Amino acid sequence: xxxxxxxxxxxxxxxxSYPGVQALADFDFELRAGEVRALLGKNGAGKSTLxxxxxxxxxxxxxxxxxxxKPVELDTPSTALQAGIATVYQEISLxxxxxxAENILLGRWPQRRCxxxxxxxxxxxxxxxxxxxxxxxxxxxxxxxVRRLSVAQRQMVEIARVLSFHPRVLILDEPTSAxxxxxxxxxxxxxxxxxxxxxxxIYVSHRLPEVLxxxxxxTVLRDGRAVGTIPAEGASAGCLAEMVVGGEWRPRERAAxxxxxxxxxxxxxxxxxxxLREIRFDLHRGEVLGLAGLLGSGRTxxxxxxxxxxxxxxxxxxxxxxxxxxxxxxxxxxxxxxxTPEDRKAEGLVPMLDLExxxxxxxxxRISRLQVLSTGRRxxxxxxxxxxxxxxxxxxxxxxxxxxxxxxxxxVIGKWLNAExxxxxxxxxxRGMDIHAKEQVYRLxxxxxxxxxxxxxxxxxxxxxLxxxxxILVLNQGRLTAEVPACQAGLExxxxxxxxxxxxxxxxxxxx
Amino acid sequence: xxxxxxxETPFLAGSERNWRTFLARSGLLxxxxxxxxxxxxxxxxxxxxxxxxxxxxxxxxIGMIACGMTLALIAGDVDLSVxxxxxxxxxxLAVLHVKLGLPLWTACxxxxxxxxAVGLLAGWIRVRWNIPALIVTLALMLxxxxxxxxxxxxxxxxxxxxxxxxxxxxxxxxxxxxVWIFLGTVAFFWFLSTRTVYGRSVYAIGGNAEAARxxxxxxxRIRASLLGITxxxxxxxxxxxxxxxxxxxxxxxxGWEFDAxxxxxxxxxxxxxxxxNIHGTVLGVLFVGLLGNGMVLLGVNPxxxxxxxxxxxxxxxxxxxxxxxxxxx
Numbered sequence: 001x002x003x004x005x006x007x008x009x010x011x012x013x014x015x016x017s018y019p020g021v022q023a024l025a026d027f028d029f030e031l032r033a034g035e036v037r038a039l040l041g042k043n044g045a046g047k048s049t050l051x052x053x054x055x056x057x058x059x060x061x062x063x064x065x066x067x068x069x070k071p072v073e074l075d076t077p078s079t080a081l082q083a084g085i086a087t088v089y090q091e092i093s094l095x096x097x098x099x100x101a102e103n104i105l106l107g108r109w110p111q112r113r114c115x116x117x118x119x120x121x122x123x124x125x126x127x128x129x130x131x132x133x134x135x136x137x138x139x140x141x142x143x144x145x146v147r148r149l150s151v152a153q154r155q156m157v158e159i160a161r162v163l164s165f166h167p168r169v170l171i172l173d174e175p176t177s178a179x180x181x182x183x184x185x186x187x188x189x190x191x192x193x194x195x196x197x198x199x200x201x202i203y204v205s206h207r208l209p210e211v212l213x214x215x216x217x218x219t220v221l222r223d224g225r226a227v228g229t230i231p232a233e234g235a236s237a238g239c240l241a242e243m244v245v246g247g248e249w250r251p252r253e254r255a256a257x258x259x260x261x262x263x264x265x266x267x268x269x270x271x272x273x274x275x276l277r278e279i280r281f282d283l284h285r286g287e288v289l290g291l292a293g294l295l296g297s298g299r300t301x302x303x304x305x306x307x308x309x310x311x312x313x314x315x316x317x318x319x320x321x322x323x324x325x326x327x328x329x330x331x332x333x334x335x336x337x338x339x340t341p342e343d344r345k346a347e348g349l350v351p352m353l354d355l356e357x358x359x360x361x362x363x364x365x366r367i368s369r370l371q372v373l374s375t376g377r378r379x380x381x382x383x384x385x386x387x388x389x390x391x392x393x394x395x396x397x398x399x400x401x402x403x404x405x406x407x408x409x410x411x412v413i414g415k416w417l418n419a420e421x422x423x424x425x426x427x428x429x430x431r432g433m434d435i436h437a438k439e440q441v442y443r444l445x446x447x448x449x450x451x452x453x454x455x456x457x458x459x460x461x462x463x464x465x466l467x468x469x470x471x472i473l474v475l476n477q478g479r480l481t482a483e484v485p486a487c488q489a490g491l492e493x494x495x496x497x498x499x500x501x502x503x504x505x506x507x508x509x510x511x512x
Numbered sequence: 513x514x515x516x517x518x519x520e521t522p523f524l525a526g527s528e529r530n531w532r533t534f535l536a537r538s539g540l541l542x543x544x545x546x547x548x549x550x551x552x553x554x555x556x557x558x559x560x561x562x563x564x565x566x567x568x569x570x571x572x573x574i575g576m577i578a579c580g581m582t583l584a585l586i587a588g589d590v591d592l593s594v595x596x597x598x599x600x601x602x603x604x605l606a607v608l609h610v611k612l613g614l615p616l617w618t619a620c621x622x623x624x625x626x627x628x629a630v631g632l633l634a635g636w637i638r639v640r641w642n643i644p645a646l647i648v649t650l651a652l653m654l655x656x657x658x659x660x661x662x663x664x665x666x667x668x669x670x671x672x673x674x675x676x677x678x679x680x681x682x683x684x685x686x687x688x689x690x691v692w693i694f695l696g697t698v699a700f701f702w703f704l705s706t707r708t709v710y711g712r713s714v715y716a717i718g719g720n721a722e723a724a725r726x727x728x729x730x731x732x733r734i735r736a737s738l739l740g741i742t743x744x745x746x747x748x749x750x751x752x753x754x755x756x757x758x759x760x761x762x763x764x765x766x767g768w769e770f771d772a773x774x775x776x777x778x779x780x781x782x783x784x785x786x787x788x789n790i791h792g793t794v795l796g797v798l799f800v801g802l803l804g805n806g807m808v809l810l811g812v813n814p815x816x817x818x819x820x821x822x823x824x825x826x827x828x829x830x831x832x833x834x835x836x837x838x839x840x841x
Contacts (some may be wrong), residue, residue, distance in 0.1 A: 077726055093726075095719035097786045102712055107727025109709055118709040 006069050008033045008200045009054075009085070009169050014063030016049050016224075023049040025224040027063070031169065036191060036201045038211040038232070040244055041221035042461065047204050050221070051173050054202070055087035056080030067168065086162035087171040090178065092154050094146045094161075101129035101142035104161045132160045135197075136190055152183035159190070163199075170194065171202045176210060177296040181477070188214045206294045208240060208499040220244055241492045241499075261285025263321075264454045265337070265423050267306070270315030275301045276478045279315065283423065283454045288445060290469030290486065291458045292498050298478040299458045300342065303425045306456070307332050307339040319423070333362060338416030340409065342427040348412040351401035355393060356382040358400045358411050362419035385414040389444065406430075406437025413444065424448065426457045430464060442468050462494045474498055539831065540778065540795050547799065551806035558809050565688060571801035572694035573598075573749045573756075575794070578772040579701040580742040582793040585776050586705070587735060588718040588785025589645035591742040593634070593652035594772055596660070597627050598765030601750030603660040606669035606760020616676050624747040630656070631743020635736030645739065653769065660762035668761040671754055680756030690752050697745070702790040710734065718785030774821070775800050778828040800824075 007030040016024040024046045031037055039047045052058040054065070056074040064071050067083055074080040080087070094103045102109065102125070110124035129142040138156050146154060155175065162170065172191070176184045191214050195201050205211050211218060215232045220243040227243055263282040270279035276298045283289050293299040304310040306317060308327030317324045319335045329339070341347035349358045359382040360367050367378040382396050389410040393403055400411055409429055416424060429445070430438040445468050449455055459465050465472055466486055474482040474497045482497050552559040577594050584591050601623045608619035630652070638648045682689045705711040716724040717731050725731050746765075754760050779796030781788025803824065807817045 078728065093720055093723040095716045095723060095786065097715050097719045098712065102716075106716060106723065107713075107729045109712065111709055117704075119707050120709055120712060122707075 007031055008068060010066040012064040014053060015061045016053060017061060022224050027224065027226060029226060031200045033200050034195050034198045035216045036195045036203055036214055038215035038218045039202060039204045039221060040211065040218055040240060042244055045221040046224040047221055051087065051171055051204060054085055054171060081165050084168035086165055086167035087173065088158050088162060088175060090174045092158045094154055094157060096147040097145060099143050099145055100140055100157050101125050103146050103157055104129045104132050104164055132164045135163065136160055152179050167199065169200045169202065173204045174295065176205065176207060184210065206499065241495045266318040268316040270305065272301060272305055272313050279480055281473055281480065283456050285454055286449050286452045287471065288449045288455045288457060288469045290465035290472040291456060291475055292462060292465050292472055292494060293475035294498055295460060297475045299475050300427055303427050303458055307337065307425055333419060336422040337425065338419060338421035339425045340412045340427065340429060342431060344408050344412055349400045349408060352399055354397045354399050355386060355411065356396045359385050359414050359418055362415045381418055385418055389414050404437065405433045406440055409441055410444065423454045426455060428459055429457065462491055466491060466494065476500060544795055544799050547802055551802065555806045555809040558806060567801050567805045568691045569688040571797050572690035573753050574768055574771045575694045575797040576697040577745050577749050577768065578775040578793050578797050579697050579790060580745040581772040582776045582781050582788055582790055583705060583714055584738045584742055585781045585783065586718045586785060586788045587714045587738055589735060589738060590773065591645065591739055592649040592769045593656055594742055594746040595765040595768035596653045596656035597743050597746035598750040598753060598768060599762050600656045600660040601627050601747040602754040602760045602764050603664045603762045605751055605754050606671050607663050609671060610669050616673055620751050623751060624744065627747030628740050628744040632736060632740035635739035638739065639732040639736045664760065664762045666762060668759040670759045672758055676755050677758055680752045698790060698794055705790055715786060771800055774825045777825060780832060
């Protein structure tokens with residue numbers, strides 16, 4: 001390990017703001033060679049903005065970045081890579097049909113000339129790829145096509161690829177979110193080994209125990225600032241959770257609905273391909289049920305399975321007591337279930353169509369007779385919802401893509417209300433919205449619950465769940481590990497439950 | 513071997529994986545052998561040296577175009593104009609030689625150069641304004657065919673030069689000359705796609721254009737050049753066809769884009785880019801050629817032939833979809 005001298009990477013008063021959000025505010029940060037630094041923080045704390053700036057994907061508004069004491073301009077991903085900062089993102093970008101060696105050296109294949117052709121020097125390519133893989137102690141045949149590799153192996157190839165640029169700094173963005181538990185240890189060992197060779201590593205993760213194992217020091221971000229940097233040794237999950245949250249959050253808005261209504265949606269022993277295990281719960285009339293879990297905990301898979309977008313492999317789904325053997329979106333809709341997806345623009349609405357079309361999309365039966373559309377009815381229906389939800393738009397003929405995030409979400413909800421659903425599955429309903437828009441959506445959710453609609457809400461923001469839900473289920477690595485009434489739950493307790501690494505063990509006894 | 517590393521995770525389960533990989537690797541070869549056997553037993557005069565060489569000559573004209581088409585498809589593009597380029601090349605060659613009196617070799621070179629230039633221009637348009645190659649070449653398909661008819665007033669123009677006729681109709685070691693040229697093209701494109709920087713870049717572009725761009729591969733230039741390559745091959749094919757038919761005619765090459773694309777698809781090339789290889793395409797070309805020849809010999813109604821051909825394409829694409837692991841998110 002290199003001694004503590006000049007830091008490898010230093011940022012000075014880096015600022016970045018997006019409309020309505022100060023993503024990074026005067027961010028100062030230092031990184032030493034051979035150190036593994038974890039970045040912690042809740043969603044929106046500024047971790048991903050920092051990663052984007054350091055990897056050259058986005059430019060800071062102001063501030064300086066120094067690499068080995070020299071200021072650097074990181075305006076594109078390739079300049080960042082050339083400068084010595086390599087980033088491995090969650091989504092791996094390899095070419096499936098090329099081999100491991102070809103991917104590692106993508107675009108920089110060793111060449112030799114023959115009859116005027118630029119040939120790939122396959123021996124040199126193989127030996128260079130081998131040395132990159134050896135450096136990481138990975139046993140992979142460099143001639144294997146990437147399409148035959150598992151997710152974990154692809155990630156290794158991706159890491160080998162960026163390491164072949166001999167970076168000074170390696171950024172790993174949520175590297176374990178897509179990995180099965182068995183592969184995580186392997187990755188952590190690799191990270192430690194790389195650090196010993198002198199590479200400085202920035203490790204971004206939500207998973208606290210993992211971070212405590214791998215990192216030398218932890219930097220906690222909150223509201224775009226570094227709240228503090230502490231050595232990993234001796235740090236406890238409890239105190240970290242407090243640093244992450246900062247002790248401030250607003251209490252819930254609406255009083256818990258008194259008494260439970262009938263169970264409208266029941267799930268029994270749902271299993272799915274290793275991602276979900278023994279899921280069992282009831283959703284009641286007029287209840288907002290929060291589903292808290294980290295990325296990769298299976299929360300989105302669960303919603304998609306319930307709505308029939310992912311195959312139901314094992315278990316039972318009952319809607320109003322009726323068993324649905326093979327759920328699909330049409331069946332679920334006909335039984336009064338709606339789904340607002342995480343990616344509103346791509347899955348929730350049709351951006352190039354206007355409000356009227358979008359609002360009436362899920363209820364063709366109500367706006368037509370014998371398959372013939374009644375434009376008058378369609379307009380009345382859309383107008384009613386437009387007013388009811390107070391969608392901010394010039395008129396019904398506005399295209400959906402022109403709306404802000406909050407209004408688009410209202411549109412998606414309105415679409416389902418027009419289809420007269422009684423159960424709403426909501427995946428990250430306020431993702432990417434500013435505070436004001438979030439408030440509006442929260443109020444809408446409370447109103448809907450007040451009208452007897454049952455809502456199952458998935459969110460990665462614990463504050464949101466605590467704020468909106470009546471009852472909270474904790475989903476951890478595909479299992480429901482805890483059930484908490486919202487009025488009794490504290491934010492830190494919830495965070496600890498969600499981040500617990502091995503749900504069955506007593507790793508974090510004091511959170512129980 | 514590192515003992516810590518888990519064994520390679522199979523992407524398909526047990527027996528399912530076996531028959532699928534088997535089907536993927538040798539399904540087409542098996543189908544080809546089966547087709548050959550059936551036609552040998554049922555079709556009169558099928559299994560004769562004369563007919564075999566005839567089939568080989570027929571497939572050579574489309575086969576060399578299919579090689580370039582395979583590369584374009586691997587890059588995620590397609591060239592619909594190849595049949596029209598064949599027609600225009602045939603017409604232009606005849607007009608330059610017969611009507612304008614240029615020496616034959618000059619006319620050949622000019623014809624091929626013209627087609628390649630138009631192909632490169634189409635490629636440049638495709639890249640410069642990021643228009644799908646499908647659209648650009650669809651427009652060319654119509655325009656070039658029209659231009660060919662305008663040039664020749666829709667009449668065939670005889671090109672009677674015995675030395676020239678050798679290239680399309682002659683033999684070397686009992687094997688028709690176009691077959692040799694086709695074999696050379698196959699060898700060249702196999703080499704290009706597996707061994708050269710250019711070829712592997714084509715796979716990278718089709719597999720993940722963004723990753724290729726970020727890795728410093730000249731995505732635009734390679735995409736543009738691919739349409740130049742298909743146009744070049746089509747022009748060569750058009751010249752050879754003119755030699756074979758001893759006349760230039762604007763009505764040749766109709767539907768060749770379909771045959772070239774279907775040969776590549778049957779050979780395992782993906783319509784979505786990133787996947788495919790030249791040897792698969794050669795098998796695909798043979799399959800399409802033998803099927804066509806067999807149906808003619810069996811006296812199958814030409815319209816029924818089209819129905820069968822279309823069905824085969826659908827089947828080939830269905831099979832290649834079935835072979836893919838499902839749910840790849």
